[in-house]
Every structure is written in structure tokens, then in C-alpha cells.
Amino acid sequence: xxxxxxxxxxxxxxxxxxxxxxxxxxxxxxxxxxxxxxxxxxxxxxxxxxxxxxxxxxxxxxxxxxxxxxxxxxxxxxxxxxxxxxxxxxxxxxxxxxxxxxxxxxxxxxxxxxxxxxxxxxxxxxxxxxxxxxxxxxxxxxxxxxxxxxxxxxxxxxxxxxxxxxxxxxxxxxxxxxxxxxxxxxxxxxxxxxxxxxxxxxxxxxxxxxxxxxxxxxxxxxxxxxxxxxxxxxxxxxxxxxxxxxxxxxxxxxxxxxxxxxxxxxxxx
Amino acid sequence: xxxxxxxxxxxxxxxxxxxxxxxxxxxxxxxxxxxxxxxxxxxxxxxxxxxxxxxxxxxxxxxxxxxxxxxxxxxxxxxxxxxxxxxxxxxxxxxxxxxxxxxxxxxxxxxxxxxxxxxxxxxxxxxxxxxxxxxxxxxxxxxxxxxxxxxxxxxxxxxxxxxxxxxxxxxxxxxxxxxxxxxxxxxxxxxxxxxxxxx
Ligand code: SF4
Ligand code: SF4
Numbered sequence: 426x427x428x429x430x431x432x433x434x435x436x437x438x439x440x441x442x443x444x445x446x447x448x449x450x451x452x453x454x455x456x457x458x459x460x461x462x463x464x465x466x467x468x469x470x471x472x473x474x475x476x477x478x479x480x481x482x483x484x485x486x487x488x489x490x491x492x493x494x495x496x497x498x499x500x501x502x503x504x505x506x507x508x509x510x511x512x513x514x515x516x517x518x519x520x521x522x523x524x525x526x527x528x529x530x531x532x533x534x535x536x537x538x539x540x541x542x543x544x545x546x547x548x549x550x551x552x553x554x555x556x557x558x559x560x561x562x563x564x565x566x567x568x569x570x571x572x573x574x575x576x577x578x579x580x581x582x583x584x585x586x587x588x589x590x591x592x593x594x595x596x597x598x599x600x601x602x603x604x605x606x607x608x609x610x611x612x613x614x615x616x617x618x619x620x621x622x623x624x625x626x627x628x629x630x631x632x633x634x635x636x637x638x639x640x641x642x643x644x645x646x647x648x649x650x651x652x653x654x655x656x657x658x659x660x661x662x663x664x665x666x667x668x669x670x671x672x673x674x675x676x677x678x679x680x681x682x683x684x685x686x687x688x689x690x691x692x693x694x
Numbered sequence: 695x696x697x698x699x700x701x702x703x704x705x706x707x708x709x710x711x712x713x714x715x716x717x718x719x720x721x722x723x724x725x726x727x728x729x730x731x732x733x734x735x736x737x738x739x740x741x742x743x744x745x746x747x748x749x750x751x752x753x754x755x756x757x758x759x760x761x762x763x764x765x766x767x768x769x770x771x772x773x774x775x776x777x778x779x780x781x782x783x784x785x786x787x788x789x790x791x792x793x794x795x796x797x798x799x800x801x802x803x804x805x806x807x808x809x810x811x812x813x814x815x816x817x818x819x820x821x822x823x824x825x826x827x828x829x830x831x832x833x834x835x836x837x838x839x840x841x842x843x844x845x846x847x848x849x850x851x852x853x854x855x856x857x858x859x860x861x862x863x864x865x866x867x868x869x870x871x872x873x874x875x876x877x878x879x880x881x882x883x884x885x886x887x888x889x890x891x892x893x
Binding site for chain 2: 446457458459460463464467506509510511512556557560561562569570593594595597598599600603604606607610611614
């Protein structure tokens, strides 16, 4: 939602892939390798047919799409096999970007900077990249240990990106549903790292990371006997807010940890 | 004193016999994953940085060592292969480029096939997830979580979050089905057929 509102404001044209399907995530690649390639390839082929590049808002989808694109580019055999399974020609001619890459491009950054109406001055932001945007190295969109693209975006909004230890830690993805104690420890450690470095909030670039870090804070407060209340944003929400889009349009109400008290305390509202 | 060590004096593992039995298995793993366990020289860097190491029964490094030694059953019935979150921290740092997440993936497929799954809940979740994608083209979260709680026996897990997610518009009570003319369903069928043939 915030991405759409924002793209409109920045004059970026986004089209939704008609009848897109789920990429199958780790469930597919733990079960059937060809399926794990074919599911994301169908989406890419649909976009390719319209001469479109793909901008991906989720770290896992990004990784899956880029992996199949690379595999198809490298091998005619894989291309033929994937194309036959999806009943469509797929040549891997179109590009795959994460949404972060789109916003962190130099010209977009300048455009954002020029349009900031409500600078996030004094806002200390822990930028969280997680795993699949920066690893494995051959699919990465940024440095694998100290990525900077999100930090640059936050900087352009007048905010202060922090140096912290949780940047590229793993949130455990589905573990918080299937292997609770394991998933919760991973999430809790990231939240604590953010708090320790004095972060006001966390900015991330994947809906699953977002859900894990935001939704589990209530439960974690009980488990760790301390109160977690750190707002977590999909980074485009912060860009949108700084550009003057209202919290309502941006969907702040959907957060489990309400970010409005923080914004009021900082006099942004 | 002075007696030569006898065969029965110690519990020993005969490496050469294990190796013979498991050669086929390991070559299948190498073929399917593209990872050769003998590339690993046991430096341990992977395990030092693994975010799930605290919960594993064997360190990632040990899984590879066990493969080198041909300890198939131990590997396939380990919890480690299911705990691996696929974060690739190990792979990014490995001095020998051993693609551990890819290896773990292949081992999970093998464990499924040989019925040695140590973390049944992960398997149940993955099966339901895929069934949802097969049926609707996307994931129907409400059905997925309800199905998972029933099958895993944790009926009330996350019930309190359900209503909160509904009002926040994050999940819906009815599945969204994509109008793809059955093409996703056919992708599943053909992928099963072709991957099956390969084995
Ligand atoms: S980091 Fe690589 S070489 Fe070192 S133990 Fe792990 S897999 Fe083996
Ligand atoms: S990919 Fe798996 S084994 Fe490697 S560091 Fe991540 S969780 Fe550990």
C-alpha cells in the first residue's frame, strides 16, 4: 500500500503482474527443485511478455526470482525445461530488482531529497536487511556484511541510519510459526540489538521480516519479561511520510506496534 | 602392559565400509545439490556464524563431516537440516564456497523421501503451504494456519493474533483464487512428473 502511494508521488509507474502466483518460497525448494524454479519463472515470463522488468517487494520472492533468472541465463537446458513446465517462453531478458534498489538509485534519491516535506530529523533508524537481499553473494543487491542502500534512503529523508549488529541477521522466516522457541530467539535478538544501539524504530524491506519483527513483540515481551515497543516500518512508509503522505493512507493503523506515539514525541505530527 | 590394542578394546567405526555403503547416496546428493562435501576442510566458520546453531543437534560443519564419513541415517534424521533457515550466512563466509543452504535443502528432500523427518511440523507446514499455492495460485493464510494448527496438534497457537491480523487487513477469511486457467496447477503436475523421472 505505501509503495503504491509513494510510486505515484515519485512518478514511478508500477503495474501489477496480471494473475501473479506465489513463488512457493522455501516450501517449494525443500520439496521439488523444478517447482521452485517454475513458480517464480511464471511471474517473470508474464512480465517479460509485456516487456517489463520486475520490482520485488519481498526478500524471498526476490531471491527466488533472481535465482531462476540466473539459472535460465546460464543454461539452455534449464530454459527449455522451465519454459515447458510453465507453458510459456521465458528467456530471462527482463531484469529483477528489489524495491530497495529502485528507491536507492542516485536519481531517485535526489528526487526524494528534493520532495521531502517532513524531514525525519533526529529519528534514529536501524535499517534491517535480513538475509536474502544480501545473500548469497551471487544474487545480492548490496554488500553482504554492511549493506548501505536502505541507510542511504533514510539519510535522504533527514533521518539518522545507525550502525548496528543486527543489519543482516536472520529473522528465522517461518520458524516463528513452526519452531516457536527458535524463531522467537532469533527475532528477540534482533529487536534487542536495535534497542541497544538506541534505535527509535526499525526499517525493513520484506513483508515477512516486517511481520516477524512487528507482530511478535507482544509475545516476546512475555517471554523475555521486558517490554518491547519498537515500531517497525516497511521502508517505503517512512519515505511516504517524509514526502507528506498521511499516516492513514500509508496504513500505519495496520501496525501491531503503533508508531504514532513515537512520531508525536518527535513532533512530526 | 605391552599388550597390543585388540579390535574389541574400543568402539570403533570402520570408515571404509561405511563409505562403500553410502557412496551412491553421496553421489546423488552431489548431483542434486551441486555441493561436494569433500570441498569442506572443516574450518568451522559456517557454524560460528550460524544464527540457529544454538538449537541444532549437530553443527552445520558436523553435518558435512558426517557426509564425508557416510553417516547417512544420522544426517537425514538430524534436526539440524530442518532448523537451517537458509539464511546463507555460512555460504557467504565459507572460504571454500560450500553452498550449505543448498545442501540442507537437498538433504530435506532426501529425508522426506526416506521418511526420516525429525521436525515433522516444518514438513507439515510446507506441505500445507504448497497445497494452498497449488489450489489457489497464492497462499490462503487463514486456511494455512488453521490447517497447520490442526495437523500439528497446536489448536490454539496464534488464535489471539488471528482477529488482530484480520482487522489490520493482513489476512482474509476467504481465499483469493487467481484466474490463471489452471496453469499453476499444471505447473505442479509437470514438476512432479519430471522431477520424479530424474530419480
Ligand atoms: S565454512 Fe566452509 S570449509 Fe569451513 S567448515 Fe564450514 S563448510 Fe567447511
Ligand atoms: S544457511 Fe542454515 S546452516 Fe547456514 S548459517 Fe543459515 S541457518 Fe545456519
